[in-house]
Amino acid sequence: MNVSDIERVTVLGAGSMGHGITEAVALAGYHVTMRDIEQDLVEEGYGNIEWSVEKLAEKGFVDQDPAEVMGRIDTEVDLETAVQDADLVIEAAPERMSLKRDIFSDLDEFAPEESILASNTSSLSITEIASATNRPEQVIGMHFFNPPVKMDLVEVIYGEETSDETAQAAYTFAETIEKTPIYVRKDINGFVVNSVLGPFVNEAGWMVSEGVATVEEIDAAMVHRQGYPMGPFELSDLTGIDTGYHMRKEAGKEVPPVVEEKVEAEDFGKKTGKGYYDYEDSEGTTYE
Numbered sequence: 001m002n003v004s005d006i007e008r009v010t011v012l013g014a015g016s017m018g019h020g021i022t023e024a025v026a027l028a029g030y031h032v033t034m035r036d037i038e039q040d041l042v043e044e045g046y047g048n049i050e051w052s053v054e055k056l057a058e059k060g061f062v063d064q065d066p067a068e069v070m071g072r073i074d075t076e077v078d079l080e081t082a083v084q085d086a087d088l089v090i091e092a093a094p095e096r097m098s099l100k101r102d103i104f105s106d107l108d109e110f111a112p113e114e115s116i117l118a119s120n121t122s123s124l125s126i127t128e129i130a131s132a133t134n135r136p137e138q139v140i141g142m143h144f145f146n147p148p149v150k151m152d153l154v155e156v157i158y159g160e161e162t163s164d165e166t167a168q169a170a171y172t173f174a175e176t177i178e179k180t181p182i183y184v185r186k187d188i189n190g191f192v193v194n195s196v197l198g199p200f201v202n203e204a205g206w207m208v209s210e211g212v213a214t215v216e217e218i219d220a221a222m223v224h225r226q227g228y229p230m231g232p233f234e235l236s237d238l239t240g241i242d243t244g245y246h247m248r249k250e251a252g253k254e255v256p257p258v259v260e261e262k263v264e265a266e267d268f269g270k271k272t273g274k275g276y277y278d279y280e281d282s283e284g285t286t287y288e
């Protein structure tokens with residue numbers, strides 16, 4: 001499949017990554033179907049896209065009628081219906097290998113034979129996901145960053161059997177939706193960005209757990225002294241504390257107590273209204 005053959009795209013997942021990827025694809029003019037397992041989830045994701053597109057249009061970042069952009073997005077709950085005409089499927093389900101393998105096995109059955117199957121996994125092995133299908137040469141990693149509509153980078157990750165043709169199509173597709181792709185040529189845990197970011201966020205978690213400094217102090221240090229756009233805790237609240245937790249657990253790595261506590265309390269960050277900071281009744285971060 002060449003990028004010029006990609007007309008219909010399906011995104012699996014309407015959560016923070018899924019809806020953001022759907023939005024980026026629709027903004028580029030593609031017709032896209034966003035699928036999640038329950039109607040409520042799909043509607044929430046659709047509402048989030050609507051909010052975001054309107055905000056981007058208001059601020060002049062997007063020169064399109066928000067209604068037209070929304071008109072390019074279909075929603076679906078049934079997996080078979082969602083992928084039956086897709087040229088490219090981008091999976092953005094939770095970070096669990098068994099779940100991803102089940103999804104890819106279903107995709108192999110329901111999606112057209114020639115379609116490309118991409119995973120937005122943050123760190124799991126593309127090779128292992130691909131081995132759940134009979135077309136591993138058409139399986140690839142396409143790792144977007146949160147929030148996908150604002151973040152430029154996409155990692156295009158080769159599994160051991162991914163063909164160059166598939167990789168080139170995914171790379172060029174990322175460019176077509178105005179992202180900047182890089183190839184990741186070895187299927188290592190965490191790829192390029194999370195191999196660096198994971199230890200950074202984890203080290204910050206250990207420092208809080210051991211009383212070295214507070215959440216607010218560490219975030220302020222990284223933002224005001226190091227020039228990062230967000231500190232490690234604000235970033236975790238944005239990307240989902242549960243996402244980072246599952247990423248490390250799946251890799252058999254230890255998690256700092258402060259992260260365990262947040263996950264146990266289901267305070268996952270912005271998406272639940274509370275993480276390291278409160279988002280429901282306040283402005284969110286307070287370290288500035």
Ligand code: 3HC
Nearest residue numbers: 052055056122144145146147149150151194229230239243
């Ligand atoms: N759509 C539309 N508007 C959005 C938005 C979205 N998705 N997200 C935020 N905004 C809006 C806010 O509501 C706010 O609006 P307001 O000014 O009206 O209140 C505005 O954008 C914020 O604008 P700012 O000028 O303050 O911030 P920037 O636009 O310059 O930057 C940012 C925002 C891009 C999120 C920046 O803070 C940033 O780069 N943060 C770091 C993000 C990052 O590193 N992401 C990668 C995480 S790692 C990852 O995703 C990997 C995964 O595997 C876990």
